[in-house]
Amino acid sequence: MTTQHQLITGSTRLFGVIGDPVEQVPAPSMMNSLFARLGIDAVLVPVHVRPARLAAVVRGLQSTENVDGLLITVPHKRAVWDWPTSPTAALSDGANAMRCARDDRWLADNFDGEGFVRGLHAAGHEPQGRHVWLVGAGGAGSAIAVSLLSVPNSRSAIGTSTGCTRLPNGSQHTSRDASTASQAPWPRTSR
CATH class of the missing domain: 3.40.50.720 (NAD(P)-binding Rossmann-like Domain)
Structure with missing residues (x-):
């Protein structure tokens, strides 16, 4: 298997996938390969967060200037209601992504x-x-x-x-x- 490494710089945009556990999540390898292939200066990293620490970790990541989005996986999909949600996330009773809008507000959404x-x-x-x-x-x-x-x-x-x-x-x-x-x-x- 060939591993492709992407240079991380001071301008690299960050994305995280939050779960408990996260070892089984294929999103980092898939997205980082895509970022590299498309020449996008971004990286997706796994973030292992226990339910009791979810709010503090999400607030911390959202307060940084270079985090553009979060993927949400088990068991946190229904636990992100402290943030505004899209109609789809509200109707489906769960979110699998949070993104920062142009006005710096975060929105929980579901694209499944x-x-x-x-x-x-x-x-x-x-x-x-x-x-x-x-x-x-x-x-x-x-x-x-x-x-x-x-x-x-x-x-x-x-x-x-x-x-x-x-x-x-x-x-x-x-x-x-x-x-x-x-x-x-x-x-x-x-x-």
Whole structure:
């Protein structure tokens, strides 16, 4: 495996990925390779933060002049509510990123759902007017549900292990579990 090292200078922009633990997170290697390939003077570093120290660490990082953003991973996705959140993060009940806006205010956001829907489009799968059976409504699943529900004319059902979930729009939906997914009232696709 070839390791590509990027020169860190006094003008290098910093990003962090905050979690507990962070050893398993692939974002630093992926993003740093991308930064290097695109010639962007930035680096993403892992930041291992216990839940009890999250607020102090985030406030400290935000108070620096060269930190431009933070990725948020387990178990902190729902713990960043002390900061303003985007509508997507608020509806999905979790954030996976915090960024500094041009006016120096920080905003918690969630891009899991938007990324998923963009991936569907890129692969030639248009969710508009389609029925979607989404199994799971955890952090990423909730964000995907929010994005799918914002697609015109889509119909999304969210299945959870408890059989019932609250949709991001606040309505309650009784759903089938994965064992009854074959009974869904719309065509299934198989691999």
